[in-house]
Structure formats: C-alpha cells, structure tokens
Amino acid sequence: KILLTASCVAFLAVKWTAPRFDPESLRGARVLVTGASTGIGEQMAYHYASFGAQVVITARREKVLQKVAEKCLSLGAQKALYIAADMASESEPDRVVDFAVEKLGGLDYVLLNHIGPSPFSMWEGDVEHTRWLMKVNFFSYTQMAWRALASLEQSNGALVIVSSLLGKMPSPFVVPYSSTKFALNGFFGALHHELVMKKSNVSISICTLGLIDTDAAMDKVRAHTNVPAYPSADAALNIIITGATRQPELFYPWFTHIVTLSKDWFPSITNYIIQNSYRYTP
Ligand code: NDP
Structure with a gap:
C-alpha cells in the first residue's frame, strides 16, 4: 500500500509539474x-x-513508406518525404540523416524508433542474430544520433529514443531484443548526462513502453500472455509530447514506472510474476 501510494503521488507530481x-x-x-x-x-x-x-520517414519498404507519406500529406503535413534504408547497413543511417537535413534544411526532432524483427522464443544460442539485431536496434541509433547532433544543436532540437520496459526489466523469450533495449538505455542515459554537463541545446528523451497493440507485437505475444496491450496511436502521441516538452523520460502506460521500481524493491516477487506471466511448457 505504501509503495502504491508513494508511486501514485510521484506520478501525479510529475504530471502536474510537466510543461x-x-x-x-x-x-x-x-x-x-x-x-x-x-x-x-x-x-x-x-x-x-x-x-x-x-516529416521525413524511413524504413526498408519503399512502397509502404510512399503510402504513409501520401496519408501524411492528406492529414496536413507541410512536407512528407520518405527514404528507404536498411539500418543494418553501416552507411545507411548517416545517409538517412543527411537526406533529412538536406531536404528539410535542418532538424528539430529526431525520433529513433525502428527495430529489426526478432523471434519471440527461448534463446537457443543464435549469436549471429543477436549481433545483427544490435546493429539495427542499437548501433544505428548511436550513429544517427551523432550525425544529427550538430543540426539539433543549432535548432535547440530534441532526440527521442523509443525504448521498452524490456530494456529495464529482463524478460524471457526476448533475450536479443531485451539486450538491445538495455544498451539503448545505458548509452542514451549516459549521453543525456554529458549533454546537460556540456550545456548542450539538445534534449534527450527515453521512452519506456509497455505492451502496445501493433500488429508486429500482437502477432508475437498473443498466444503466450494475457498482459493488456495499449493503443499505438496514444503511445505515439505520448512520445511526441515527451519530445516536444523536452522531458527526459516517458513511461507509457504510466504503471510501467511502478513495474520498474518494483523490480528493484521486490525482486523475488517481480521475478515470480515475470516467470509466470507466460504460457510455457518445457
Ligand atoms: P513494428 O515492428 O511495427 O515496426 C518496426 C519498424 O521498423 C517498421 O517500420 C519496419 O519497417 C522498420 N524496420 C524493421 N527492420 C528494419 C531495418 N533493418 N532497417 C530499417 N527499418 C527497419 O514495431 P512497433 O511499432 O511495435 O515498435 C516501435 C518501437 O516501439 C520499437 O522501438 C519497439 O521496441 C518499441 N516498443 C514496442 C512495443 C510494442 O508492444 N509494440 C513495446 C515496447 C517498446 P520495414 O519492415 O519496412 O523496414
């Protein structure tokens, strides 16, 4: 009860004091x-x-990006451009940032959100997949952040990193994915300190998301758990607001914050819950 009350008070305080x-x-x-x-x-x-x-949008599938860009224009975007790129490549992350800076004449917001596909299953020693996933989900983020930093510095801009509860709380069936998200939290958490110490104009926001109802996520977890999923449009809006108001952290849905605290305060109970939240027979 004390934990819950303290967490609710902390949550409301953050909400009320947020710009x-x-x-x-x-x-x-x-x-x-x-x-x-x-x-x-x-x-x-x-x-x-x-x-x-x-907006400049990117992913690998050009035709799909084209459709998204067309819808962006119909919704009122002043510009909607797309560039197809594979973030596993060593050169593409730089090319994408350069494209956006050139076409838009600079950048105010960079939202790093992509992830490579990864199986939802017990880890059976696929080191090569883990290495590849680190390239897509982690190294490309560091590369794009560095490439965009000068432009963001000029515009008093914001860098927003989409991470996960699984980057704060190790969970079964997602060993490589969870590793990439832990790496992101460590890297951008440390970089955030450095930018503040340098009195940089650039803000960094790290977004911790719980289960969101995207097709990719639901296709993977539906058969394994009954954990509730939250709407992707609302998650997206919360991420945008976090960047626009230059908040260092987002927890969406809000109780993911309590879950991350409980893991340190009550590790045994949390581990028990994690290991029993999935349907699994050895
Ligand atoms: P999706 O799988 O729906 O989207 C992933 C995007 O990344 C797609 O646009 C995909 O497009 C692109 N992509 C995949 N591989 C590559 C690649 N090699 N190079 C470039 N782009 C690539 O993911 P979600 O929307 O579910 O997740 C978005 C973010 O939210 C991720 O960072 C995820 O970790 C985080 N998150 C999501 C949760 C959820 O439950 N959905 C929970 C917690 C965090 P294409 O195939 O065209 O390349």
Missing part, C-alpha cells in the same frame, strides 16, 4: 521518424502530419 504541450509548437517543425512504415512510427508520422509538421 504544457502546445501543438502549435510543432507547426512547420522539421522531423525525422525512423521505423515509420508501420506500428508506432507510422502513428507518430500521422500525428506530426496533423500538427502541420514537415
């Missing part, structure tokens, strides 16, 4: 969204579009 979001601040904003052909990234592109932003 107000002004949608007008995004009119004309120059935005790059990765992993925007589907899921949360696609929803973020539509929100930015309806706020009148200029």
Whole structure:
C-alpha cells in the first residue's frame, strides 16, 4: 500500500509539474521518424502530419513508406518525404540523416524508433542474430544520433529514443531484443548526462513502453500472455509530447514506472510474476 501510494503521488507530481504541450509548437517543425512504415512510427508520422509538421520517414519498404507519406500529406503535413534504408547497413543511417537535413534544411526532432524483427522464443544460442539485431536496434541509433547532433544543436532540437520496459526489466523469450533495449538505455542515459554537463541545446528523451497493440507485437505475444496491450496511436502521441516538452523520460502506460521500481524493491516477487506471466511448457 505504501509503495502504491508513494508511486501514485510521484506520478501525479510529475504530471502536474510537466510543461504544457502546445501543438502549435510543432507547426512547420522539421522531423525525422525512423521505423515509420508501420506500428508506432507510422502513428507518430500521422500525428506530426496533423500538427502541420514537415516529416521525413524511413524504413526498408519503399512502397509502404510512399503510402504513409501520401496519408501524411492528406492529414496536413507541410512536407512528407520518405527514404528507404536498411539500418543494418553501416552507411545507411548517416545517409538517412543527411537526406533529412538536406531536404528539410535542418532538424528539430529526431525520433529513433525502428527495430529489426526478432523471434519471440527461448534463446537457443543464435549469436549471429543477436549481433545483427544490435546493429539495427542499437548501433544505428548511436550513429544517427551523432550525425544529427550538430543540426539539433543549432535548432535547440530534441532526440527521442523509443525504448521498452524490456530494456529495464529482463524478460524471457526476448533475450536479443531485451539486450538491445538495455544498451539503448545505458548509452542514451549516459549521453543525456554529458549533454546537460556540456550545456548542450539538445534534449534527450527515453521512452519506456509497455505492451502496445501493433500488429508486429500482437502477432508475437498473443498466444503466450494475457498482459493488456495499449493503443499505438496514444503511445505515439505520448512520445511526441515527451519530445516536444523536452522531458527526459516517458513511461507509457504510466504503471510501467511502478513495474520498474518494483523490480528493484521486490525482486523475488517481480521475478515470480515475470516467470509466470507466460504460457510455457518445457
Ligand atoms: P513494428 O515492428 O511495427 O515496426 C518496426 C519498424 O521498423 C517498421 O517500420 C519496419 O519497417 C522498420 N524496420 C524493421 N527492420 C528494419 C531495418 N533493418 N532497417 C530499417 N527499418 C527497419 O514495431 P512497433 O511499432 O511495435 O515498435 C516501435 C518501437 O516501439 C520499437 O522501438 C519497439 O521496441 C518499441 N516498443 C514496442 C512495443 C510494442 O508492444 N509494440 C513495446 C515496447 C517498446 P520495414 O519492415 O519496412 O523496414
């Protein structure tokens, strides 16, 4: 009871003291969204579009990106451009940032959101997949962040990292994925300190998401758990607001914050719950 009350008070305090979001601040904003052909990234592109932003979207499938860009224009985007790229490549992450900077004349927001597909199953020693996933889900993020930093510095811009509860709390069936998200939290958490110490103009927001109802996520977990999933459009809006108000962290849905605290305060209970939240027979 004490934990719950303390967490609720902390949550409400954060909500009340957070700066107000002004949608007008995004009119004309120059935005790059990765992993925007589907899921949360696609929803973020539509929100930015309806706020009148200029967006560059990227993922691997050009035809799908084209459709998303067309919908962005119909929703009110001032510009909607796309560039197909594979984030496992060593050169593509730089090429995407350079494209966005050139086409938009700079960047105000960079939302790093893409993930490579990864199986939902026990780890059977596939080191090669883990190495590949680190390239897509982690190294490309570090590379794009570095490439975009000078432009964001000029515009007083924001870098938003889409991470996961599984980057704070190890869970079964997602060993490689969870590793990439832990790496992101460590890297961008540390970089956040450095930017503040350097009095940089760039804000970093790290978004911790629980289960979101994207097709990709639901196809994987539906048969294994009854954990409730939250709507991708709402998750996307919360991520955008977090970046626009330059908050260092987002927990969505809100109780993911309590879950991350409980893992340290009550490790045995948390481990028991995690290991028994999935249907599994050895
Ligand atoms: P999706 O699988 O729906 O979307 C992934 C996106 O990444 C797609 O646009 C895909 O497009 C792109 N992508 C995949 N591989 C590559 C690649 N090699 N290079 C470039 N782009 C690639 O993911 P979600 O929307 O579900 O997740 C979005 C973010 O939210 C992720 O960072 C995820 O970790 C996080 N998150 C999601 C949760 C959920 O339950 N959905 C929970 C917690 C966090 P294409 O195939 O065209 O390349």
